[in-house]
Amino acid sequence: MPIDPDVAIGAELGSLDFTWSESDVLLYHLALGASDLSYTLESAGLQVLPSFGVVAPTFHASDPPPLDLPGCDINLAQVVHGSQSIDLAGPVPTSGSATVTTRISEIWDKGKAAVIWQEGIATAPSGERLWTTRSSIFVKGEGGWGGDRGSSAPVELPERAPDTDTTYDVTPTQALLYRLCGDRNPLHADPEFARAAGFPAPILHGLCSYGIVLRTLTDQLLDGDASRVAGFAVKFAGVVFPGETIRVRGWVEGGRIVGAATVAGGERDGAAVLGDVVLTTV
Template sequence: MPIDPDVAIGAELGSVDFSWTESDVLLYHLALGATDLSYTLETAGLQVLPSFGVVAPTFHASDPPPLDLPGCDINLAQVVHGSQSISVAGPVPPCGSATVTTRISEIWDKGKAAVIWQEGVARSASGEELWTTRSSIFVKGEGGWGGDRGTSSPVELPERAPDTDTTYDVWPQQALLYRLCGDRNPLHADPDFAKAAGFPAPILHGLCSYGIVLRTLTEQLLDADASQVAGFGVKFAGVVFPGETIRVQGWREDYRIVASATVAGGDRDGAPVLGDVVLTLA
């Protein structure tokens, strides 16, 4: 069968050595629409949004990522990015080098689809753990082998008024800039490719929305202090087209911030962008 869980679950996907510079961090923050000088000027005590750790290992990639997973005979057309999270051991340094080791941690059987989870741990040259990422992909047309369906614990939003309710206007060219952060998938740049994939126009990278929402919550509720962020996780719930507006609502709780992200205005007003948004406080 296209997915063999006995082979896939627990399979090591190898280790990748990578490095990053202040210029990479500055480009990443600018691609998220950052304007605060602590994110955009190296002489202002440059800090790093933890979401940078998700893209750092592939930041200099110029080809679409291969989908070569042990025990998984699938193609890119079947795949949707389902969720993403990162937890950091401390503030991400503005430059450095590391090695990330990734494995397939779980596969869920949803009947008409499969959910494949990957976990990656990044360590410095001295072996110090820097961050851990977890991500899932939703593989349409697979599943049905009788495996574990997995868990589902939706994040409940408080009924009170949000502590922040703000909007961000996505630039028409923002996806073209963000693709320089290591994701050259033509879905985000080529109108003909996007139409063939069923979209009326190229869509914004999901990880760009991910970073925009983290930046917004950090600026609005944490005084733009990225060191207060211990982790950030979301479920990808919908798409954003360049030129649209993202509305971010956030509620601060004792040890975390919970939030929602939706499209604001236009024909798609209220359409979901990110769900189950949780920012864990350091």
Template sequence: MPIDPTVAVGAQLPDRTFSWSESDVLLYHLAIGATDLHWTLETAGLQVLPSFGVVAPTFHETDPPPLDLPGCDIDLAQVVHGAQEVRVAGPLPTSGAATLRTRITDVWDKGRAAVIWQEGVATDAAGQQLWTVRSSIFVRGEGGWGGDRGGSSPVEVRDRAPDSDTTYDVTPQQALLYRLCGDRNPLHADPAFARAAGFPAPILHGLCSWGIALRTLTEDLLDGDAAAVGGFAARFAGVLFPGETLRVRGWHEDDRVVADATVAGGERDGAPVLADCVLVRQG
């Protein structure tokens, strides 16, 4: 079968050594709609949003993302991002180098689809851990072998007015700009490829929506202090198209913020984009 969990689960992927510069950080922040100078000017106390750690290893890639995962014979057109989490050991440096070591931790059988989970740890040259990433991809048409369906941990948003409620107008060019952060999947730029994958038009990168949400919550509820973010996780619950508006709501809850993100306005008003969102405070 195209996915063999006995081969995939536990498999180590090739280590990836990479570096990044202030220019990479500035471009990433612009791609997720940042405008404040502490995100966009290297002489103004430049901060690094923790979500940058997810894109840093592949930031300079110019080919579509490869899917050469052990035990997984799948096609890019079958794949959508399922969930993403990042945990940081401390504030990320504005430039540096690291090695990412990644393994496949789980393969779930959802009947008509499979879910593949990966976990990676980024360390510097001295072996100091910088951040951890965990992500899943949803592979349509590859389930049904009778395997473990996996679990879920839904995050309930509070039954009260949110502590922040912000909208961001996604530009028609947003996905084209975000492609320069290393994700050249044609699903986000090529209309014909998007139609073949079952979408009426190219969709915004899920990680772009994810980054916009984290930036918004950090600005609204943590005084714009990236160092206050210990981690961020969310499930990709729906798509967002360039030109639409993203609404991000957040609620303070003990040492974390719970949130959601939906489409605001238009024919798809209220459609989910991100769910099970949790921002963990540092410390």
């Protein structure tokens, strides 16, 4: 079988040493469409959006992301990013080095698809935990072995008006720029590959939408202070095509912000982009 859960679940994927610089941070922020100098100027006031921690280990990769997971015989055309979260021990430094250790934590059997969960823990050279990431990929055409279907409770949005309701215009070339942040999956650049995967055109990276929404909520509801973000989790509910507009709504609820992102305008107005959006604060 293409996925052998007995081999895959709990498999250690090894450790990766990585470094990042202020230039990497600046490029990442620009790829998200940031313009505020607190994100784009190498000065004493430079801050790092916490979502950078998700991409930092592979930021300098120039090949498509590998899928050589133990017990999983799958290919990129089958895969869609399902969800992503990061939990921070503190603000991400503007430059540094770390080691990330990753494992397959769970695999869910959805019948006509499988969901593979990975957990990565990034630690400083001192051994101190910097952040923990958790992500899932949705593998089309797999599943059906009778495994655990998994469980998740949807995030309930308040029935009152949102505390922020704003839009961001994705540029036609945004996915091409974001590729320079370490994700060369041809799904985001090659029209033929995108069509083979079932899309009419290349789509924006899910992690680009992830960063855009985090930046928007931080700027709108946290006074632009990225150090107030303790964690950020989303479910990838749909796709964005370069040139479309993302609408971001957010509600302050106690010690966290809940929200949602959809397409605004055009033929796909209202189409889901990100759901179960939860930003926890310090």
